[in-house]
Amino acid sequence: MSETDAGRLASLVSRARSRAARPDADADRIRRLLAEEGDQIKANTRHFNAERYDRIDEIGAERHERYRTRAREIKADAIERLPELIDRVRESVADNGGTVYIADDAADAREYVAEVSEGADAERVVKSKSMTTEEIDLNEGLEARGLDIWETDLGEFVIQVAEESPSHIVGPSLHKSREEITDLFEAQFDPEESLDSAQALTEFAREYLGERIEAADVGITGANFVLADSGSIALVTNEGNARKCASVPDTHVAVAGVEKIIPSIEELHPFAELIARSATGQAIPQYLSLLSPPVDTPAVDFDSPDEPGFGGSDAERDFHLVLVDNGRTEMREDDDLRETLYCIRCGACANSCANFQSVGGHAFGGETYTGGIATGWEAGVEGLDAAAEFNDLCTGCSRCVNACPVKIDIPWINTVVRDRINRGKDPGLEDVLVDGLVPDAEEPGTPLRKRFFGNFETVAKVGSATAPVSNTIASLTPVRRALDAGLGIDVRRELPAFQRETLVEWAEGRATVDDPERRVVLYPDVYTNYVQPERGKAAVRTLEALGCAVTVPDVGGSGRAPLSQGMIATARDKAERLAADLGDHLDAGRDVVVVEPSALAMVRREYEKLLPAATYERLDDASYEVFEYVYGLLENGAAPDALTAGDGDGVAYHSHCQQRTLGLESHTVAVLEELGYDVLTSDVECCGMAGSFGYKSEYYELSVDVGESLADQFEDTDRTVVASGTSCTDQIEALLATEARHPIRLVAP
Amino acid sequence: MSTSPVREFRRSLRRVDATSSVVEPAGFDAALADALEEPAVGAPLPFADLSLSDHPVALDPSPRELRAARTGVTGSRLGIADLGTVAVESRGGGDELTALFPERHVVVLRASDVRPDLESAFAWLAEEFDAGRDSLVFETGPSATGDMGALVQGVHGPEAIHVLVVDDE
Numbered sequence: 001m002s003e004t005d006a007g008r009l010a011s012l013v014s015r016a017r018s019r020a021a022r023p024d025a026d027a028d029r030i031r032r033l034l035a036e037e038g039d040q041i042k043a044n045t046r047h048f049n050a051e052r053y054d055r056i057d058e059i060g061a062e063r064h065e066r067y068r069t070r071a072r073e074i075k076a077d078a079i080e081r082l083p084e085l086i087d088r089v090r091e092s093v094a095d096n097g098g099t100v101y102i103a104d105d106a107a108d109a110r111e112y113v114a115e116v117s118e119g120a121d122a123e124r125v126v127k128s129k130s131m132t133t134e135e136i137d138l139n140e141g142l143e144a145r146g147l148d149i150w151e152t153d154l155g156e157f158v159i160q161v162a163e164e165s166p167s168h169i170v171g172p173s174l175h176k177s178r179e180e181i182t183d184l185f186e187a188q189f190d191p192e193e194s195l196d197s198a199q200a201l202t203e204f205a206r207e208y209l210g211e212r213i214e215a216a217d218v219g220i221t222g223a224n225f226v227l228a229d230s231g232s233i234a235l236v237t238n239e240g241n242a243r244k245c246a247s248v249p250d251t252h253v254a255v256a257g258v259e260k261i262i263p264s265i266e267e268l269h270p271f272a273e274l275i276a277r278s279a280t281g282q283a284i285p286q287y288l289s290l291l292s293p294p295v296d297t298p299a300v301d302f303d304s305p306d307e308p309g310f311g312g313s314d315a316e317r318d319f320h321l322v323l324v325d326n327g328r329t330e331m332r333e334d335d336d337l338r339e340t341l342y343c344i345r346c347g348a349c350a351n352s353c354a355n356f357q358s359v360g361g362h363a364f365g366g367e368t369y370t371g372g373i374a375t376g377w378e379a380g381v382e383g384l385d386a387a388a389e390f391n392d393l394c395t396g397c398s399r400c401v402n403a404c405p406v407k408i409d410i411p412w413i414n415t416v417v418r419d420r421i422n423r424g425k426d427p428g429l430e431d432v433l434v435d436g437l438v439p440d441a442e443e444p445g446t447p448l449r450k451r452f453f454g455n456f457e458t459v460a461k462v463g464s465a466t467a468p469v470s471n472t473i474a475s476l477t478p479v480r481r482a483l484d485a486g487l488g489i490d491v492r493r494e495l496p497a498f499q500r501e502t503l504v505e506w507a508e509g510r511a512t513v514d515d516p517e518r519r520v521v522l523y524p525d526v527y528t529n530y531v532q533p534e535r536g537k538a539a540v541r542t543l544e545a546l547g548c549a550v551t552v553p554d555v556g557g558s559g560r561a562p563l564s565q566g567m568i569a570t571a572r573d574k575a576e577r578l579a580a581d582l583g584d585h586l587d588a589g590r591d592v593v594v595v596e597p598s599a600l601a602m603v604r605r606e607y608e609k610l611l612p613a614a615t616y617e618r619l620d621d622a623s624y625e626v627f628e629y630v631y632g633l634l635e636n637g638a639a640p641d642a643l644t645a646g647d648g649d650g651v652a653y654h655s656h657c658q659q660r661t662l663g664l665e666s667h668t669v670a671v672l673e674e675l676g677y678d679v680l681t682s683d684v685e686c687c688g689m690a691g692s693f694g695y696k697s698e699y700y701e702l703s704v705d706v707g708e709s710l711a712d713q714f715e716d717t718d719r720t721v722v723a724s725g726t727s728c729t730d731q732i733e734a735l736l737a738t739e740a741r742h743p744i745r746l747v748a749p
Numbered sequence: 750m751s752t753s754p755v756r757e758f759r760r761s762l763r764r765v766d767a768t769s770s771v772v773e774p775a776g777f778d779a780a781l782a783d784a785l786e787e788p789a790v791g792a793p794l795p796f797a798d799l800s801l802s803d804h805p806v807a808l809d810p811s812p813r814e815l816r817a818a819r820t821g822v823t824g825s826r827l828g829i830a831d832l833g834t835v836a837v838e839s840r841g842g843g844d845e846l847t848a849l850f851p852e853r854h855v856v857v858l859r860a861s862d863v864r865p866d867l868e869s870a871f872a873w874l875a876e877e878f879d880a881g882r883d884s885l886v887f888e889t890g891p892s893a894t895g896d897m898g899a900l901v902q903g904v905h906g907p908e909a910i911h912v913l914v915v916d917d918e
Contacts, residue, residue, distance in 0.1 A: 044895075152905065153896070154894045154896035154897060154904065155894075155896035157896075158896060158897075171895070171896070173896055176898075177898060178897060178898025178899060179898075181897055181898060197899075198897040198898045198899035198900075198901050199899075199901050201897040201898070202894060202897050202901040202903070202904055205897070205904075206903070206904055206905065209905070210905070213905075214812075214816075230878055230883050232878075232883055232884070238892070238893050238894060238904075239892055239893070239894050239904040239905045239906065240849055240892040240904060240905035240906025241904070241905040243845060243849055243886060243905075243906070244849060244905050244906075247839075247845050247846060247849075248846075264878075265871070265874055265875055265878045265883075266871070266875055268871070269867065269868065269871040272867060272871070272887075273867060283832055284832050284834060284867065284887065284889050285889070286888065286889055286890055286891070286892055286893055286906075287886055287887070287888060287889075287892075287906070288886065288887040288889075289885075289886045289887075290874075290883070290884065290885055290886070290887075291839065291884045292883040292884050293884070295839040295845075295884045296839050296840050296841045296884065297839045297840070297841075297843060297844070297845040297846060297884075298841065298843050298846070300812055300815065300846060301812065302812045304811075304812065305811060305812045305813040305816075306811045306812075306813055307811055307812070308809050308810065308811050309809045309811075310809070310810065310811070310812060310815065310843055310846065311811065311812045
């Protein structure tokens with residue numbers, strides 16, 4: 001070995017070690033946040049989330065869906081026409097008597113606002129809540145110029161006093177309890193009376209900030225929407241502080257990302273319907289302000305307290321709209337990140353996210369933004385490194401997909417960014433070890449652990465062929481320790497046990513129904529085939545009992561495992577191969593029935609991104625979740641007598657996150673009820689296992705924390721526990737020490 | 750089955766913790782006197798037949814009067830029945846400030862200006878924008894925050910809203 005080689009090897013080893021050290025640091029941070037902020041975050045986000053469901057129920061899912069469709073169309077069109085709309089805003093604001101400034105980056109925006117403030121001889125600036133000003137570090141920039149800045153939104157005020165960063169896009173101080181705020185304020189302000197209630201704290205803040213607003217020279221707001229035709233801004237608040245900041249001082253600066261522009265007042269309507277309902281579960285915010293500054297409202301001169309006419313100020317109102325680019329033009333040109341610009345920052349993706357509910361935005365967030373969509377924002381605004389800090393906290397459960405008021409495919413953005421992060425890693429020792437051993441299509445550099453989980457199909461194939469010896473070896477303590485040290489697979493998790501006879505082997509040469517009603521391909525997804533063939537057999541028996549001829553072909557994985565690791569090239573390979581293999585069956589007039597919901601969701605959702613449109617549509621149309629299919633057969637006259645009836649037996653059912661996003665929970669419930677089972681369903685967003693996520697050492701405790709909410713619901717039940725996903729059954733069995741099966745095993749003859 | 754828009758409006762107001770009363774035009778002065786808690790400030794009403802001039806309401810107040818007022822009275826040309834929303838326009842008379850500083854906001858609104866929902870309110874808004882009246886606030890219930898650990902009403906804006914619906918139909 002030459003000296004250079006030795007040096008290179010040493011550097012590779014040290015780099016591999018430093019990478020291996022990261023999970024420990026992550027584990028410590030997550031453990032601390034679970035303990036310190038988890039309870040508060042959980043209570044607040046779940047409250048918002050539950051309220052969101054209630055308000056949508058009130059107006060009806062169909063109407064809500066109509067607004068979402070329209071809102072997305074408007075955003076897609078506006079981003080497409082952005083340069084033209086920017087020109088239009090410049091004109092309309094100038095016609096109104098204001099000024100538009102396009103800031104290329106954060107420094108440019110800070111400098112402009114500082115100059116405007118200095119031009120107004122300002123000493124004090126008051127602000128209403130704005131994530132964009134957080135993004136550009138405006139407060140720090142103005143403070144450095146000697147200005148006195150006060151946040152007037154109470155949540156932002158708490159964060160300002162505590163010198164912390166926001167933990168949530170909508171509720172920046174969601175992680176703080178009332179008691180913590182009392183301690184903080186009493187230590188900071190030394191008030192005469194104790195601030196030991198929310199009422200007392202609010203009154204104190206109102207007085208304290210009221211004085212500062214009255215003495216302010218400049219008011220800074222954000223803008224939730226900018227209307228190009230009229231040069232208006234729309235502001236959404238519940239406290240009324242944005243209105244005060246915009247109307248009391250005679251200088252108003254509104255800072256917003258360029259993506260906030262929509263054409264006119266007409267296009268605002270769907271957003272007015274959606275934003276508060278999605279954010280906090282309110283039909284409408286307390287204050288929806290539409291201002292086309294400079295406004296006619298007189299500025300108030302508190303320096304002339306006894307002068308009528310609000311102090312008789314004769315100063316002309318001055319208005320500046322600062323539109324911040326800061327990476328957005330590049331995002332607009334990026335086919336995968338573009339949708340991020342549709343985001344209206346309601347926080348629904350955070351509230352509907354089981355991981356976020358447990359750990360909050362101080363873990364699930366970057367420099368500025370938090371929650372599911374934060375990956376897109378941080379990757380676009382700050383760069384991949386900022387997104388890499390928390391990207392793995394998205395498990396792709398997809399619960400945010402239906403929550404998003406503009407239908408952004410947030411899991412896809414997270415997957416694409418994960419893929420880019422993988423590719424950005426330097427090839428290292430890991431690749432020397434594994435290249436050629438794993439049949440993936442990834443470039444060197446993709447972390448070893450991701451390649452291990454991403455190639456789960458290969459692991460399962462080998463594990464099954466050598467079972468039960470492979471299971472015994474895998475459960476040996478030294479092997480588990482090695483897996484933990486090398487791959488970060490937590491020793492506290494039980495590994496899946498591979499079955500010696502796969503579902504495909506069982507089905508081979510088996511006689512099925514003659515003269516069938518329908519012909520079916522039961523898709524042997526990796527989990528059903530190698531780990532839980534019993535549920536596959538139950539599905540075959542059920543379908544046959546209902547008059548279907550069933551084939552279980554020897555076809556490959558759906559690509560879910562590699563996709564969840566951000567290995568898009570490998571996932572696409574799998575998708576193409578599966579589509580080709582199943583294509584022959586579709587030609588023969590067969591329907592495709594899928595047991596594992598995560599595999600079905602690949603075909604129904606992600607294949608749209610991975611396959612040519614015609615191929616995707618054909619497969620999407622022909623594929624069904626197993627209970628969806630059974631439901632359809634029963635609806636079309638198949639006799640349920642052949643199945644195992646419930647006779648009033650109690651069942652506790654946890655559907656699968658991705659299955660629910662596809663709207664397929666209700667079919668299982670309907671079939672079970674038709675067969676006489678008494679069904680209780682869980683109401684958590686996700687079980688917390690999410691494929692490989694719960695196996696990873698640094699996420700084990702978070703995964704268990706999320707799972708506890710599900711376990712709590714089913715803990716004292718004497719019902720039979722069933723769940724549709726492999727991950728879900730693994731998680732339930734680990735936390736409840738009870739058997740959990742796929743519901744098809746209950747009803748199969 | 751149709752409910753009268755005013756009845757639905759009042760039900761919505763109750764849901765968002767605002768109070769309301771309905772009066773014939775002839776009873777306006779008495780009803781307003783009932784709704785006022787002094788000292789009061791106000792902005793000129795945008796209705797030809799209704800005025801604040803016979804009431805102890807300071808128009809064009811000084812900053813000290815604005816700060817000391819317990820009630821602020823404004824006139825609104827839009828109510829939204831299914832939300833309990835009223836519009837506060839940005840006018841030279843200072844409606845915005847009047848509606849925001851005092852702890853109690855009294856809104857005078859004509860029954861014929863109650864529209865059924867946000868969609869119809871936006872149709873009205875589009876016409877207003879065309880006419881150049883393009884700065885206003887949709888106000889729904891008292892100012893509120895949950896940021897201090899529990900829901901508290903009365904933050905930077907009023908903690909009580911009373912809508913006086915004048916039955917002009």
